[in-house]
Amino acid sequence: xxxxxxxxxxxxxxxxxxxxxxxxxxxxxxxxxxxxxxxxxxxxxxxxxxxxxxxxxxxxxxxxxxxxxxxxxxxxxxxxxxxxxxxxxxxxxxxxxxxxxxxxxxxxxxxxxxxxxxxxxxxxxxxxxxxxxxxxxxxxxxxxxxxxxxxxxxxxxxxxxxxxxxxxxxxxxxxxxxxxxxxxxxxxxxxxxxxxxxxxxxxxxxxxxxxxxxxxxxxxxxxxxxxxxxxxxxxxxxxxxxxxxxxxxxxxxxxxxxxxxxxxxxxxxxxxxx
Amino acid sequence: xxxxxxxxxxxxxxxxxxxxxxxxxxxxxxxxxxxxxxxxxxxxxxxxxxxxxxxxxxxxxxxxxxxxxxxxxxxxxxxxxxxxxxxxxxxxxxxxxxxxxxxxxxxxxxxxxxxxxxxxxxxxxxxxxxxxxxxxxxxxxxxxxxxxxxxxxxxxxxxxxxxxxxxxxxxxxxxxxxxxxxxxxxxxxxxxxxxxxxxxxxxxxxxxxxxxxxxxxxxxxxxxxxxxxxxxxxxxxxxxxxxxxxxxxxxxxxxxxxxxxxxxxxxxxxxxxx
Numbered sequence: 001x002x003x004x005x006x007x008x009x010x011x012x013x014x015x016x017x018x019x020x021x022x023x024x025x026x027x028x029x030x031x032x033x034x035x036x037x038x039x040x041x042x043x044x045x046x047x048x049x050x051x052x053x054x055x056x057x058x059x060x061x062x063x064x065x066x067x068x069x070x071x072x073x074x075x076x077x078x079x080x081x082x083x084x085x086x087x088x089x090x091x092x093x094x095x096x097x098x099x100x101x102x103x104x105x106x107x108x109x110x111x112x113x114x115x116x117x118x119x120x121x122x123x124x125x126x127x128x129x130x131x132x133x134x135x136x137x138x139x140x141x142x143x144x145x146x147x148x149x150x151x152x153x154x155x156x157x158x159x160x161x162x163x164x165x166x167x168x169x170x171x172x173x174x175x176x177x178x179x180x181x182x183x184x185x186x187x188x189x190x191x192x193x194x195x196x197x198x199x200x201x202x203x204x205x206x207x208x209x210x211x212x213x214x215x216x217x218x219x220x221x222x223x224x225x226x227x228x229x230x231x232x233x234x235x236x237x238x239x240x241x242x243x244x245x246x247x248x249x250x251x252x253x254x255x256x257x258x259x260x261x262x263x264x265x266x267x268x269x270x271x272x273x274x
Numbered sequence: 275x276x277x278x279x280x281x282x283x284x285x286x287x288x289x290x291x292x293x294x295x296x297x298x299x300x301x302x303x304x305x306x307x308x309x310x311x312x313x314x315x316x317x318x319x320x321x322x323x324x325x326x327x328x329x330x331x332x333x334x335x336x337x338x339x340x341x342x343x344x345x346x347x348x349x350x351x352x353x354x355x356x357x358x359x360x361x362x363x364x365x366x367x368x369x370x371x372x373x374x375x376x377x378x379x380x381x382x383x384x385x386x387x388x389x390x391x392x393x394x395x396x397x398x399x400x401x402x403x404x405x406x407x408x409x410x411x412x413x414x415x416x417x418x419x420x421x422x423x424x425x426x427x428x429x430x431x432x433x434x435x436x437x438x439x440x441x442x443x444x445x446x447x448x449x450x451x452x453x454x455x456x457x458x459x460x461x462x463x464x465x466x467x468x469x470x471x472x473x474x475x476x477x478x479x480x481x482x483x484x485x486x487x488x489x490x491x492x493x494x495x496x497x498x499x500x501x502x503x504x505x506x507x508x509x510x511x512x513x514x515x516x517x518x519x520x521x522x523x524x525x526x527x528x529x530x531x532x533x534x535x536x537x538x539x540x541x542x543x544x545x546x547x548x
Binding site: 009011013014016017018019020021022023026060061062063066085086087088089090092093094095096097098099100101104105106114115116117118119122123125126127129130131132133134135136137138139140143144145146147148149150151153154156157158160161162163174175238239240241243244245246247248249250251252254255256265266267268270 | 287380399403
């Protein structure tokens with residue numbers, strides 16, 4: 001073991017270890033100190049027995065990030081964990097901000113490493129089909145740190161331009177209006193029959209999935225652990241799966257030959273443009 | 275081994291096996307037939323020795339999907355592989371469309387399974403910092419299957435509403451105008467100094483990363499294997515890393531206490547609104 005501390009920011013994926021990468025598992029194995037939100041620590045409990053654990057509550061992210069940086073600067077091998085990917089609404093950015101605040105420079109200890117993870121959006125998508133098969137966006141409905149006006153602006157832009165929309169943090173015990181408003185904003189630009197998936201606790205013990213549509217999504221329970229995926233105008237439901245096609249049938253027959261006027265490897269020719 | 279065929283759609287992640295999940299590795303192990311694009315087959319070559327392999331070129335996706343479905347319906351254990359996540363611009367959606375075309379119903383053979391993978395966007399992000407720390411979108415600049423007008427509409431909407439923007443398929447030997455136009459569209463709404471990351475072949479042998487900005491990104495090589503990440507107005511560069519903050523400093527001091535007027539667990543109070 002070297003004397004220099006290391007700081008590894010680890011995305012552990014949705015929860016089940018079979019979806020945690022070997023790199024993430026190895027990072028947990030070699031760490032001396034594990035820093036993370038209580039819920040995420042619990043997801044990897046069996047992998048980190050005997051290690052020092054720094055866990056705090058949900059609004060204490062800054063304290064966790066500071067503790068991680070301090071311990072790593074003092075020489076410890078520290079792993080900061082987030083569920084999903086630590087860089088997506090996770091601890092990644094905050095750890096960098098704390099490093100910056102502390103005067104850290106490239107080349108200084110601790111040595112930094114980021115290990116990507118399966119995001120909640122991808123985990124949830126895989127449980128309902130292939131809803132992210134074309135352009136998509138992720139929007140957090142939490143206005144705890146972001147002005148609600150900006151969140152509305154993003155929902156509207158995504159709705160107008162036909163992105164598949166993944167909504168993170170759609171609601172909590174206290175926040176219930178945001179998903180109602182999001183539904184309203186999207187519905188103004190998209191059919192009520194647009195497929196919507198509600199996936200809770202993907203790949204965890206209490207996993208629950210609902211396939212519904214834009215007009216009916218508010219009839220189901222939506223909470224902190226739910227990810228909402230709203231389809232684009234092209235998304236369809238097939239035998240219980242939600243699919244957003246890439247667009248092969250715009251250009252090819254099922255035999256794989258190009259449709260009249262289309263050339264493989266060339267831009268799609270759109271009738272209205274010709 | 276059962277007599278019923280299985281069809282597993284597997285995201286193998288960026289390439290290095292340490293970022294391929296145990297579930298994906300296991301799916302490759304038990305498969306009898308592996309179906310995938312030549313480049314992706316090569317990434318897992320050492321894991322699939324002795325298995326039957328169906329690989330075809332880039333514009334032959336329909337043929338590959340059909341072969342996979344036919345073999346699985348005939349009783350084989352088939353794994354269809356994509357790099358990244360198979361549901362994100364991958365083979366996932368197309369396999370469902372072929373199943374639909376073939377008259378498949380839920381409960382019929384083959385048994386279906388989707389295994390999520392680390393997407394190119396997340397893999398690339400982890401190599402440059404935490405650029406996806408807040409709302410982001412993914413847009414493919416390939417107009418081979420999608421009308422260019424729609425792609426432009428999405429780029430513009432994402433630029434206006436301050437999403438971090440991940441651009442897939444930014445260019446190829448033949449397609450070189452799209453990234454030029456994308457830069458122009460985004461630049462109309464975002465500062466020229468906005469951080470931009472260009473990551474090629476993340477976690478593969480020829481991995482290459484460039485951190486630049488919106489005004490200078492076109493001075494670098496951008497090709498088929500490059501993912502472009504354009505920061506939001508909040509994204510900054512710190513010691514060679516690209517960071518999009520979640521917004522903790524909108525509400526808290528570095529000591530973790532709430533700023534005047536802010537309440538932990540409650541909506542962010544925005545000065546202009548009060």
